[in-house]
Amino acid sequence: MKFNISLLVLAIVLNNVRCSTGEFSPTSNHRFTPEAVIHQLSEQIRFLIRSGDIDNGIPVLDPYEFQWKQLNLGVEQIFSADVNITKAKATGLGNYKLQHFDFSKNEISIAVNIEIPLLQFNSEYYELNGSIYEAIPIKGQGIAYIEVHNTSLWGKIYLKQSEDGKSILLDKIGEPEFKIERIVSRTQFDNNIDGVISSMVEELLADYLTRFNNYIATAYIDKIVGYLNPTLDKFDNWNVIAVLLVDNQDNGGADN
Ligand SMILES: *[C@@H]1O[C@H](CO)[C@@H](O)[C@H](O)[C@H]1NC(C)=O
Numbered sequence: 001m002k003f004n005i006s007l008l009v010l011a012i013v014l015n016n017v018r019c020s021t022g023e024f025s026p027t028s029n030h031r032f033t034p035e036a037v038i039h040q041l042s043e044q045i046r047f048l049i050r051s052g053d054i055d056n057g058i059p060v061l062d063p064y065e066f067q068w069k070q071l072n073l074g075v076e077q078i079f080s081a082d083v084n085i086t087k088a089k090a091t092g093l094g095n096y097k098l099q100h101f102d103f104s105k106n107e108i109s110i111a112v113n114i115e116i117p118l119l120q121f122n123s124e125y126y127e128l129n130g131s132i133y134e135a136i137p138i139k140g141q142g143i144a145y146i147e148v149h150n151t152s153l154w155g156k157i158y159l160k161q162s163e164d165g166k167s168i169l170l171d172k173i174g175e176p177e178f179k180i181e182r183i184v185s186r187t188q189f190d191n192n193i194d195g196v197i198s199s200m201v202e203e204l205l206a207d208y209l210t211r212f213n214n215y216i217a218t219a220y221i222d223k224i225v226g227y228l229n230p231t232l233d234k235f236d237n238w239n240v241i242a243v244l245l246v247d248n249q250d251n252g253g254a255d256n
């Protein structure tokens with residue numbers, strides 16, 4: 001068992017000892033509130049994002065660094081581009097805040113609102129070749145530098161048990177939405193209209209993405225679920241959720 005469940009349970013128990021003003025009984029189920037369990041899961045995820053897990057093939061995601069990557073970006077017919085990126089670094093993912101969540105025992109779902117204060121991306125050199133509406137060609141190259149300020153994410157995460165019964169998998173994510181407050185770009189484009197592009201990005205891109213967020217999120221969400229599940233399958237942590245599904249459990253009215 002790679003995911004350290006006993007540590008997790010210990011942390012939950014300690015957390016509840018600290019939070020509890022009344023008597024504490026380690027055998028009573030009702031101390032495993034959805035709040036405590038989900039907060040601990042969230043901290044485990046943050047730790048994974050910041051430290052990675054070599055045994056399970058999870059790279060460090062904050063900071064996420066790479067020497068070279070070829071990407072194919074696309075949003076249906078709106079935008080598509082081939083991008084080559086050299087010596088890049090992305091930071092900020094690990095600073096996410098779990099603003100609000102609601103656990104439903106009946107659906108085995110968690111409705112969440114997550115905020116990421118600041119995401120930063122830079123690369124020493126990039127080359128982009130693409131088009132807008134398959135009609136307007138765009139090309140760019142040079143240094144890339146982008147800041148994404150105050151991203152909010154919403155969705156209802158439906159969980160399911162893996163076939164061997166050991167892991168928490170994602171079933172689907174319902175009603176995915178996001179909102180971006182501001183995008184700041186100091187990306188070189190063609191050395192002629194870099195300033196124009198940067199201010200267009202700053203004035204239009206965050207609003208544009210936010211306006212079409214539903215469409216964009218829906219287009220990508222199944223891919224994200226499909227991408228995450230093989231990794232989640234490596235962690236034997238379904239018993240964390242099982243604790244919350246016990247009947248006759250007082251979970252503080254958070255169930256709905
Ligand atoms: C990206 O790199 C590959 C391999 O070096 C090259 O064939 C391709 O043309 C490059 N694409 C862009 C958009 O620069």
Ligand SMILES: *[C@@H]1O[C@H](CO)[C@@H](O)[C@H](O)[C@H]1NC(C)=O
Nearest residue numbers: 082127128129130131137139
């Ligand atoms: C860029 O795109 C155009 C048209 O889509 C294509 O003809 C050209 O080969 C591409 N160049 C690179 C470097 O990928």
Ligand SMILES: *[C@@H]1O[C@H](CO)[C@@H](O)[C@H](O)[C@H]1NC(C)=O
Nearest residue numbers: 117118119148149150181182
């Ligand atoms: C995010 O929003 C908060 C509150 O509105 C603001 O104080 C903060 O400066 C913003 N952060 C960034 C990185 O823009």
